Amino acid sequence: MAKRISHKDSMCGVARPLDAIGDWWSLLIIRDAFDGLRRFGEFQKSLGLAKNILSARLRNLVTHGILDTVPASDGSPYQEYVLTQKGQGLFPLLVALRQWGEDFFFAPGEPHVTLVDTKSNQPVRRLELRAQDGRMLMAEDTIVVAPPLVDGRE
Amino acid sequence: MAKRISHKDSMCGVARPLDAIGDWWSLLIIRDAFDGLRRFGEFQKSLGLAKNILSARLRNLVTHGILDTVPASDGSPYQEYVLTQKGQGLFPLLVALRQWGEDFFFAPGEPHVTLVDTKSNQPVRRLELRAQDGRMLMAEDTIVVAPPLVDGRE
DNA sequence: CATATCGGTTGCAAATTGAAACCACAAGAG
DNA sequence: CTCTTGTGGTTTCAATTTGCAACCGATATG
Known part of the structure; x- marks a missing residue:
């Protein structure tokens, strides 16, 4: 389960x-949780997946702090899985x-479901990447830069 | 490779x-392609992955229309893999x-690489979901709704 | 007590993954 | 021409992961 990038021990923000x-x-x-x-x-x-798979995935998500188990909400003696703050942070990704x-x-x-704003009942706006001053950015307008080096080490 | 949602043949926009x-x-x-x-x-x-895996992944991405193979850019007799329009559309997801x-x-x-706008050299803005009128939306402010039914069928 | 429902775990077979070896082709080197 | 090197893969095979199905334990329910 815990895979590793082979040749580099520190993984980047995407990996x-x-x-x-x-x-x-x-x-x-996570989408269903939302x-x-x-x-x-x-x-x-x-989802229609096997119970052992679901069990493993839920456990993985809980150990990664994306879901949390809470005792129960209605009387039933079972637990429920709810999104943590970290899990809620995945919303933009899901929308993208x-x-x-x-x-x-x-x-x-072709018809498909739509994500709508409950207040206006209108579809949400398209996600768009913008610069600090508000300009819209395409992929070519950006670059990833290394963090400022604090020590001598790379 | 071609997995299917088990109990429902039409998969949603997330699946x-x-x-x-x-x-x-x-x-x-895809990130490396960007x-x-x-x-x-x-x-x-x-990436440091095995060549057979890379080969399979690239083939899969090409058949899905995310990458395209182009003959060569420098004299070498090989081919190159470039993002299609569809592939470029993944940029917001990658940013998210x-x-x-x-x-x-x-x-x-903890230091990490940053995505910066090349024009201003400033980090890009945070992705945020907005309604048509510009209000910022949280997950709870949205809901997915079914498409309008055109026939009688669900 | 019998039965059902919920939330899993345990086998086990099948599919996927991945390290390493092998292969094909082209370009130099000697 | 032969030998080697670099690039871009494919093949082989063992190990891991996936997923169906059966089982299990706890709690109601009739």
Whole structure:
């Protein structure tokens, strides 16, 4: 489960998260959690995966601090899985994934679900990357730079 | 390779993309592609994965229309892998992943690379979801709604 | 007591992954 | 021409992961 980048022990800001959510099911579980699902059985019914897989994924997400187990909300003697702060932080990523999926994985005119703002009942705006001064940025307008070196070490 | 959601044949806007980029390596390859890498050997050196895996991933990304193979740019008789339009569309997702990773996978003060706007040399703004009228939206302010039904069928 | 439901764990077979070896082709080197 | 080197893979095979199905334990329910 704990994979490692082979040739470099310190993983970058893109690689580290993939250790936590880099598999097929985890993001779908998290999406369902955003949709309000909380119980083991709810996830299983919604996703249709094997119970051992779901069990392993939930455990992984909990140990990574993305989900938390809380005792119960209705009388039942079981536990529920809820998003932590860290898990909630995945919302933009999920929206980005959804928007990309809608852009490129649906035929034009093919119906699909839409993410709407509950207040206005309008679809949400497209995610867009902007500079500090508000200019919209394309990929070519950006570059990743190394952190300022504090010691002598690279 | 072509996994299917078990109990429902039509996959939603979140699930469909995961068939294309839902594994550990693909997103890292795409990130490297955004960083300008194009050659098989460059990807392999950068990521340190086995050549058969890289070969399979690149093939998968090409068949999904995320990468394209172009003959050569310098004289060498080989081919290069470049992002298609569809692949470029993944940039916001990659940024979202990076920002989430920087938020939650680095100790406070721990140095990490930063995505900066090349024009101003400033870090890019945080991705944020907004309504049509510009209000910022949290996850709780949104809901996914089914498409309008055109026929009688669900 | 019998039965069902929820939330798992345990086998076990099948698919996937990945390290290492091998292969094909082109360009130099001697 | 032969030998070697670099690039871009494919093949082989062992180890890991996945996932179906069966089982399990605790708690209601009839």
